[in-house]
Amino acid sequence: xxxxxxxxxxxxxxxxxxxxxxxxxxxxxxxxxxxxxxxxxxxxxxxxxxxxxxxxx
Amino acid sequence: xxxxxxxxxxxxxxxxxxxxxxxxxxxxxxxxxxxxxxxxxxxxxxxxxxxxxxxxxxxxxxxxxxxxxxxxxxxxxxxxxxxxxxxxxxxxxxxxxxxxxxxxxxxxxxxxxxxxxxxxxxxxxxxxxxxxxxxxxxxxxxxxxxxxxxxxxxxxxxxxxxxxxxxxxxxxxxxxxxxxxxxxxxxxxxxxxxxxxxxxxxxxxxxxxxxxxxxxxxxxxxxxxxxxxxxxxxxxxxxxxxxxxxxxxxxxxxxxxxxxxxxxxxxxxxxxxxxxxxxxxxxxxxxxxxxxxxxxxxxxxxxxxxxxxxxxxxxxxxxxxxxxxxxxxxxxxxxxxxxxxxxxxxxxxxxxxxxxxxxxxxxxxxxxxxxxxxxxxxxxxxxxxxxxxxxxxxxxxxxxxxxxxxxxxxxxxxxxxxxxxxxxxxxxxxxxxxxxxxxxxxxxxxxxxxxxxxxxxxxxxxxxxxxxxxxxxxxxxxxxxxxxxxxxxxxxxxxxxxxxxxxxxxxxxxxxxxxxxxxxxxxxxxxxxxxxxxxxxxxxxxxxxxxxxxxxxxxxxxxxxxxxxxxxxxxxxxxxxxxxxxxxxxxxxxxxxxxxxxxxxxxxxxxxxxxxxxxxxxxxxxxxxxxxxxxxxxxxxxxxxxxxxxxxxxxxxxxxxxxxxxxxxxxxxxxxxxxxxxxxxxxxxxxxx
Numbered sequence: 001x002x003x004x005x006x007x008x009x010x011x012x013x014x015x016x017x018x019x020x021x022x023x024x025x026x027x028x029x030x031x032x033x034x035x036x037x038x039x040x041x042x043x044x045x046x047x048x049x050x051x052x053x054x055x056x057x
Numbered sequence: 058x059x060x061x062x063x064x065x066x067x068x069x070x071x072x073x074x075x076x077x078x079x080x081x082x083x084x085x086x087x088x089x090x091x092x093x094x095x096x097x098x099x100x101x102x103x104x105x106x107x108x109x110x111x112x113x114x115x116x117x118x119x120x121x122x123x124x125x126x127x128x129x130x131x132x133x134x135x136x137x138x139x140x141x142x143x144x145x146x147x148x149x150x151x152x153x154x155x156x157x158x159x160x161x162x163x164x165x166x167x168x169x170x171x172x173x174x175x176x177x178x179x180x181x182x183x184x185x186x187x188x189x190x191x192x193x194x195x196x197x198x199x200x201x202x203x204x205x206x207x208x209x210x211x212x213x214x215x216x217x218x219x220x221x222x223x224x225x226x227x228x229x230x231x232x233x234x235x236x237x238x239x240x241x242x243x244x245x246x247x248x249x250x251x252x253x254x255x256x257x258x259x260x261x262x263x264x265x266x267x268x269x270x271x272x273x274x275x276x277x278x279x280x281x282x283x284x285x286x287x288x289x290x291x292x293x294x295x296x297x298x299x300x301x302x303x304x305x306x307x308x309x310x311x312x313x314x315x316x317x318x319x320x321x322x323x324x325x326x327x328x329x330x331x332x333x334x335x336x337x338x339x340x341x342x343x344x345x346x347x348x349x350x351x352x353x354x355x356x357x358x359x360x361x362x363x364x365x366x367x368x369x370x371x372x373x374x375x376x377x378x379x380x381x382x383x384x385x386x387x388x389x390x391x392x393x394x395x396x397x398x399x400x401x402x403x404x405x406x407x408x409x410x411x412x413x414x415x416x417x418x419x420x421x422x423x424x425x426x427x428x429x430x431x432x433x434x435x436x437x438x439x440x441x442x443x444x445x446x447x448x449x450x451x452x453x454x455x456x457x458x459x460x461x462x463x464x465x466x467x468x469x470x471x472x473x474x475x476x477x478x479x480x481x482x483x484x485x486x487x488x489x490x491x492x493x494x495x496x497x498x499x500x501x502x503x504x505x506x507x508x509x510x511x512x513x514x515x516x517x518x519x520x521x522x523x524x525x526x527x528x529x530x531x532x533x534x535x536x537x538x539x540x541x542x543x544x545x546x547x548x549x550x551x552x553x554x555x556x557x558x559x560x561x562x563x564x565x566x567x568x569x570x571x572x573x574x575x576x577x578x579x580x581x582x583x584x585x586x587x588x589x590x591x592x593x594x595x596x597x598x599x600x601x602x603x604x605x606x607x608x609x610x611x612x613x614x615x616x617x618x619x620x621x622x623x624x625x626x627x628x629x630x631x632x633x634x635x636x637x638x639x640x641x642x643x644x645x646x647x648x649x650x651x652x653x654x655x656x657x658x659x660x661x662x663x664x665x666x667x668x669x670x671x672x673x674x675x676x677x678x679x680x681x682x683x684x685x686x687x688x689x690x691x692x693x694x695x696x697x698x699x700x701x702x703x704x705x706x707x708x709x710x711x712x713x714x715x716x717x718x719x720x721x722x723x724x725x726x727x728x729x730x731x732x733x734x735x736x737x738x739x740x741x742x743x744x745x746x
Binding site for chain 1: 136391398537547
């Protein structure tokens with residue numbers, strides 16, 4: 001129960017974004033070269049997240 | 058559970074809801090417990106979600122759980138990601154719920170608790186939730202396209218352009234009015250000013266921490282930030298009590314307004330990781346945490362609502378903003394009942410995460426129900442105050458007089474007794490110099506929240522709770538301000554990029570500086586006028602914002618109605634068409650009154666003429682005469698903006714009607730752009746990661 005809650009918090013905040021990216025990469029792009037390192041991924045992820053309307057009144 | 062048991066349960070919920078609603082509606086003259094509001098809200102939400110929303114999803118939209126969503130089809134690991142529905146719900150709610158549902162109900166409480174509460178409940182279940190859910194559905198069926206793009210594809214170029222302009226305009230007015238709310242909360246309050254200013258370096262520390270020190274450790278960094286924020290609230294008291302430090306943070310409204318503009322400009326230019334992203338984390342935690350705390354406190358404490366059900370101000374003479382109950386309660390409470398801005402999140406952003414169409418009801422309809430509930434709690438927090446105190450905090454000096462003695466005499470003469478001593482004691486308890494004429498809604502909400510928290514969790518810390526509430530409001534108002542300025546900048550760069558390609562490059566520094574400066578000057582102008590206006594600019598700016606937001610909602614509902622008709626579902630078009638009709642009526646009436654009313658507190662032109670006459674005849678005192686020309690120009694400008702908004706609204710309504718009529722007559726219309734049915738490959742109980 002606590003584990004599920006903690007997982008949800010991590011996912012909502014983006015704390016586990018890199019782990020999910022690595023999993024996605026391994027599943028779908030295993031042949032397309034090495035995945036980004038954590039720093040490069042985090043930079044890309046953060047920049048993409050803030051394109052467009054993200055917050056309301 | 059068998060059917061009989063289920064039916065009995067729903068009948069009981071219906072009976073309970075009906076008695077709670079009639080309880081709050083028919084109660085006169087004596088305090089009523091806040092639990093009635095919570096009960097009425099929860100029963101209505103449950104019924105609407107179970108029956109109306111389910112019917113819309115199944116019969117009108119025909120959501121199809123076997124159909125692959127854009128998140129599945131276009132999955133790319135970064136923005137298109139099929140996500141657990143609770144996580145999507147969390148993201149969606151955090152994105153749609155801002156300061157709007159807190160400020161609107163607080164201002165509308167001048168009519169009494171009843172009109173605002175009823176509009177929050179019924180407006181949400183019949184209007185706002187439907188808009189959010191239908192828009193989410195339509196965008197999901199169109200590769201997560203934005204509202205503007207859908208308007209363009211489905212109605213024509215006119216609709217698309219109108220949506221784009223409306224979004225830009227609403228952003229400018231929204232930021233100005235929110236900036237004004239923060240300025241009024243910080244005015245001559247060293248404690249609040251220190252705490253709010255401290256959120257900026259704290260956000261930067263958090264940003265640097267997760268970018269360079271412990272890369273990507275979002276939760277660790279956020280926990281650090283939350284601790285620092287709480288320290289900043291406590292530290293404000295030290296600043297307030299220190300003779301040398303307090304002068305550094307004790308400022309006039311105008312000075313603070315310049316700082317807010319400088320801040321907005323800096324935030325639009327600085328990289329997102331340094332300020333915007335970390336501030337957003339902090340504000341999201343604060344928002345969710347404080348709202349939960351407020352709900353718990355209200356349920357534990359069960360405070361009595363002291364405001365009458367209906368006040369005499371429904372006749373249009375209200376001290377907070379001028380205008381009769383109809384249409385102004387529906388304009389003042391936009392977010393919480395129906396908010397056009399949500400259509401921008403429901404299209405484009407949320408569909409990219411949606412893993413299955415069957416979750417559309419929970420996320421679109423349910424997300425808005427929760428926002429409506431937040432607004433009901435804000436209404437409770439405003440109305441648990443003594444009405445005299447509520448009006449003393451929220452009435453501007455231009456209405457009740459500058460001197461405390463005059464203000465209390467005036468407010469007491471309305472039948473809401475309040476004394477100078479009472480206000481002084483309250484200000485002292487809250488750690489403020491004065492609470493008179495602290496317009497904008499934030500201070501009175503903070504006093505209401507502080508008294509609820511204080512009674513539930515310890516009376517001794519009232520001042521801390523008050524400044525915590527101010528910090529909580531300010532932090533996500535500033536997030537909206539940052540994010541809005543940046544979005545405005547991107548939109549402007551996009552528009553200019555059509556004429557001059559270099560301007561369209563979002564990273565070209567001259568373009569960044571130029572467009573940011575244009576956007577900041579646009580909202581900065583309205584903020585400036587709002588601060589120098591002796592009647593408190595909220596009276597002007599909030600209705601303008603309400604009209605703009607409802608207009609955007611009307612555009613979203615036009616797109617929805619048009620698509621329903623084009624999908625051969627004309628007999629169900631009323632689902633979107635009825636709230637649309639209501640929005641057209643209220644925005645057009647409000648706009649008409651704002652233009653033509655003879656009352657100087659309602660009509661922009663009447664106010665401009667009145668001030669011109671007074672200026673010409675020399676009856677104004679010198680300090681008022683000095684700013685009069687600016688105010689006159691502003692009133693005229695506001696009139697032009699109102700005409701512009703309402704013309705835009707009618708233009709798109711006629712465009713939608715034109716498309717619908719042509720379709721029904723069998724003539725050619727823009728084709729439906731729904732993507733083809735591709736079966737979902739995600740199994741029934743797919744991995745919940």
